[in-house]
Amino acid sequence: MTERLLTHLRHVDLAVPDYDQQLDFYAGIWGLTKVAEDSGISFLAAEGSPEQYIVRLRKAEDKRLDLISYGAASPADVDTLAEQLLAGGVQLISQPGKVDTPGGGYGFRFFDIDGRTIEVSADVAARQHRKIEEKESIPVKLSHVVINSPDLGATKEWYEHHLGFRLSDTLWHPKMGEAMHFMRISSQHHSMAIAQGPHTSLHHISFEMRGIDEYMRGTGRLLRAGVHKVWGPGRHYAGDNTFSYFHDPHGNTVEYTTELEQLDEDTWHPHVYDFSTDEVSDQWGTANPVNELVAKESFNDPDRGCFIAPPV
Incomplete structure (x- = not known):
């Protein structure tokens, strides 16, 4: 590696x-x-x-x-x-x-x-930023990004070999086999995950909130405004983070999260979790079931930018 x-x-x-x-x-x-x-x-x-x-x-x-x-x-x-x-x-x-x-x-x-x-x-200059206050339900930072790949194993190996990513955990399903790899470049459980999908596309972008209360307040604000909810609110098992997934106006999935797990990299060993088990998908049991519709909404549209560099 x-x-x-x-x-x-x-x-x-x-x-x-x-x-x-x-x-x-x-x-x-x-x-x-x-x-x-x-x-x-x-x-x-x-x-x-x-x-x-x-x-x-x-x-x-x-x-x-x-x-x-x-x-x-x-x-x-x-x-x-x-x-x-x-x-x-x-x-x-x-x-x-x-x-x-x-x-x-x-x-x-x-x-x-x-x-x-x-x-x-x-050497990018740091932006003057501020402490997010209690009950202020806006993102603190970018948490992680998840991508869809038609060849899960090959994409995982590419990121390990060329960019030094390490595997934290894997989601497995009895009907699908390996379905998602959580990849890290620090002690944070994952800054990227790779999902098995029918085509190359963006799965979701995740934004870190100040804490549980701010995460729930932000989730509620979007629900009240009628923003389309894909899945949540709940708490994942892999990564131990909270989740509420929504669609932006063009169908990209975006997530509010908080409390993503920090690992001891010297002692950590990757796990394989069966996400057909309810507790693996959502420890709390508060999210809507992961059905076929939820899965399809995360596939997104096929990316038209593959091997075409953006103009700027």
């Missing part, structure tokens, strides 16, 4: 046909803050996060995942990773250099095994 050079998840960038509606959703009821906007591109931050932004929206004809961005500790690590990927036959989109987005920095982009655009950067 490759040495771990990634430090954390920075942001997830989406291309959206109805740009204004999406911007109203994320900068409104979802609770992010628009920090910059220019020519059909907006950058949205979480008030509690030092990241310059955690979601980027771009106006486009086709809905797609533009990219997933990760941090590295230094420009030297960025260069090392680029050299390793190139030597390993990974297709680079750009060479390491200046990053022209809020906060600047030094980074590059490349395609993963399924054709998603991945960005890695270092």
Whole structure:
């Protein structure tokens, strides 16, 4: 396995046909803050996060995942990773250099095994952020991202081999076999998970809330506003985190969560959990059942951006 050079998840960038509606959703009821906007591109931050932004929206004809961005500790690590990927036959989109987005920095982009655009950067200026107050039900930070892959095992092995991800846990189903791998780049149980899906697509983006009360208040706010709920509220077994999944206006699944498990990496061994068991899907027993409809809603539309780099 490759040495771990990634430090954390920075942001997830989406291309959206109805740009204004999406911007109203994320900068409104979802609770992010628009920090910059220019020519059909907006950058949205979480008030509690030092990241310059955690979601980027771009106006486009086709809905797609533009990219997933990760941090590295230094420009030297960025260069090392680029050299390793190139030597390993990974297709680079750009060479390491200046990053022209809020906060600047030094980074590059490349395609993963399924054709998603991945960005890695270092030396990005920290954003002035603040403590989220009690009962303030807005996201503190970006928690994790989950992707759908038609070849679960191959995608897992690619991220382990090329980017140094480690397996935390696996979900298994008696009818499907292995269904999801939770992958980490730190002591956080997962910053990414890979789900078995019928096509390459975004499964969901997860946003961390201050605590249980703020998580429930945010969940209730969206329910009262009539935002389509996919699944929840509940508490997962793998990762031990809470979950409430909703659809944004274009059918991307977004999650409020909190209390994601922190692991002792020296002693942790991956588990295989049977998620046909009720307690594995939801420890609390408060969420709606995981039926076929819920599963299909998480498949999302096939990503039209595979092996096509975003224009910006």
